[in-house]
Amino acid sequence: MKELKFDFNNMLSQAVGSAHGISGKELAAFAHNINRAHKHIRQIVSSDRNRVNLSLEWVNLPFQDKQTVKNIQKLGDSIAAKFENVIFLGIGGSYLGLKAAQDALVPAYYNEFPVSRKNCPRIYFEGNNLDPLTLNVLLKNLNPKKTFVVVISKSGETTETKAAFAVVEPWLKKGAGKFYGRQVIAITDPSSGTLRRKVDKEQAKDKLSFRSLPLLKGVGGRFSEFNMGLLHLAIIGVKLGEVLYGAAEMAKRCASPVLHKNPALMYAVLQFLLYKKKHKPVAIMMPFGEALKSTADWYSQLLAESLGKKYARKIILEPDGTENWLQDLKRIVNTGRTPVPARGTNDLHSIQQNNIEGENDKTVTFIRVEKFRDDLLVPGKGDILSGKYYGRLLNLAQEACEWALVREKRPNCAIIMPQLCAYNWGELLFFFEMATAYEGEFLNVNAFDQPGVEGYKNYMYFKLRKPGLSSKIAEEIRAKPLSKDPRFII
């Protein structure tokens, strides 16, 4: 298998100048921090307790037990053989990885054409918004008897997923009858949450109802594609072993202490230095081709939720080596690069103008696929496009963007995927996950929590009168409600 490559030529001062690129000297001056970050991550992942408690268990997912993987593949195959449609309910880390996989690894227009999807079921994603329009249409048009439902929520408490399941469950019950629960799988925490309690209750009545798949402790939502995303991959006919093999090979490369052999570490170092030393707070993620657009969306969540943090991390080290990470309430850092998902060539006719001539405050990460599984030839003669393959034109456009950015001294880099296949996609995801973990070390933040998301949830829960909401929060909202002056609404 050809491996994924990271080309960082255009992040360096020799390409874009010293005001906007990183020099060898700057890399050398940062060597101590690089070694410290690498050592710290290696220490955590080599301790079972730290790995689980600090939510880095995802590093082991590529190497998970083969029998578990086989069982999931079998379960996926059996669902695919029996059902015409599968609805996946979930949001954030319980959705974005699945959507990314769907768009990258199966043919475009998958739902429309049975031959393209090799007769696997049509796939629908719901519960990723509180938008009433989509789910309504879907349920009016699908046949519940021919539809399987997979509800994914690690906490089992997320509003969007809960609301969607509350609508889907009676629809399924009404249409599929008494044993409708046999058409449901719940992927949720093994011991806590409303969804878990529902699973346990239904299972007590009928063992085949509301089956559930194990979620590993210490794997946060956005790092969980190789855990909670596996059933989806199996249902759409992707070989789980190939995705995990790619991830495992990348995991080995990203464990290297040698900067020039460790692509994720190099990516994190360059992004961090460009952010902090050359004022590049905006992260444009621009794969070329439609198939990877959702992978850019997945990365946006990974970067924003992992590294966009108010407080620095405070590490409490126990004598036995156990670490606890707290928010250092005395150190407000308000840090983290801002992700902007895009895709070429589509966005060359939109945000690219700003990338090239707007403020020089960005890095652009391209993802380039060397060989397409299904290329297309432009027919005819006499035009510059005649006789050219789409894949070649796409890659030429990507190369042209690099040239145009370098010309304007704009740092950029390219991740080169030999093919858009399960193996290379597994590598790609693991590369980004590991890079995010390293970048979290440089920023000294906890990359594995998302406390900022609680703010809006608390406000909604207050308004919805959720029992058990902390009285401190309720007091705060009462004392300082959102106030609107009509003079400022025109």
Ligand code: PA5
């Ligand atoms: O990365 C995360 O942990 C979050 O984005 C969650 O995945 C998201 O909030 C959904 O949570 P849950 O799976 O508990 O419904």
